[in-house]
Amino acid sequence: MTAEEYDNFPQEIKNIVNSYDxxxxxxxxxxxxxxxxxxxxxxxDYDLSGEVYDVKPESYTTCDRCSYDIKDEDGDILEHYCxxxxxxIPNQINK
Ligand SMILES: [Zn+2]
Numbered sequence: 001m002t003a004e005e006y007d008n009f010p011q012e013i014k015n016i017v018n019s020y021d022x023x024x025x026x027x028x029x030x031x032x033x034x035x036x037x038x039x040x041x042x043x044x045d046y047d048l049s050g051e052v053y054d055v056k057p058e059s060y061t062t063c064d065r066c067s068y069d070i071k072d073e074d075g076d077i078l079e080h081y082c083x084x085x086x087x088x089i090p091n092q093i094n095k
Contacts, residue, residue: 001053009055013042017055026050063090 030046044055066083082088
């Protein structure tokens with residue numbers, strides 16, 4: 001990630017990213033950081049060299065009302081008949 005990206009993170013994200021421990025298995029550390037990010041609604045990617053990148057808020061993939069799986073294979077939001085039988089298109093946050 002770039003320093004600029006980092007600067008824009010909320011403090012709790014910085015704290016998690018900063019907790020990266022070079023003395024541990026790099027790959028394990030990446031997996032741990034991803035888990036911690038996901039526990040607060042963020043996510044990241046990492047590669048085999050232990051580089052964490054693409055740290056960003058996790059866009060949700062299910063309807064916020066009925067938990068319907070709203071994303072197709074291309075990641076597009078699908079409209080669907082929701083709990084009240086109304087055709088409902090969830091807003092995509094974090095676009
Ligand atoms: Zn729904």
